[in-house]
Amino acid sequence: MAIIINIDVMLAKRKMSVTELTEKVGITMANISILKNGKAKAIRISTLDSICKALECQPGDILEYRSDEGTED
Template identity: 75%
Template sequence: MSIIVNVDVMMARRKMSLTELAEKVDITLANLSILKTGKAKAIRFSTLEAICEALNCQPGDILEYVPDEAEKALS
């Protein structure tokens, strides 16, 4: 996958737990965990907006594009 999800990085910077973020965003722990681990195939803009508001960040702080060749080199 070429899109890297950095929700865990932003949560650590804000010292926020998964449970706390799930409550603020009104999303289940299971769905937030799927997003956090990079297993999600899509995200609604409303969910992304709520996460950005809760973490006081921009979408680019959470989502990162990495070309496939660079991603393979990282593995």
Template identity: 85%
Template sequence: MPIIVNLDVMLAKRKMSVTELSERVGITMANLSILKNGKAKAIRFSTLEAICKALDCQPGDILEYRSDEGESNP
């Protein structure tokens, strides 16, 4: 998947646990884990906004695009 989620990087930079972020954002630990591990298929803008507010960062600090080299477009 060409969208990389760098949530674990931002959590480390802010010295914040997943549990603390979960409490601040109001999202379950399970859903945060899915997002953090890159398994999520979508994220609501309201959730992204709450995460950015809690971590004092920009969406681009959390989400990154990387092209799949060698993969052809259908």
């Protein structure tokens, strides 16, 4: 996938646990794990908004684009 979700990086920068983030955002630990592991097919804007509020960051701090090597757009 070309979009990378860097929740683990922001958690480390904010010295916040995954458990604390799930409590602040109101989504399950399983869903946070799906996002962290790059298995998510989509993320709701409202969820992204809640994550950004909890981590005090911008969406660009969490989302990163990397081109897929060897594929054409």
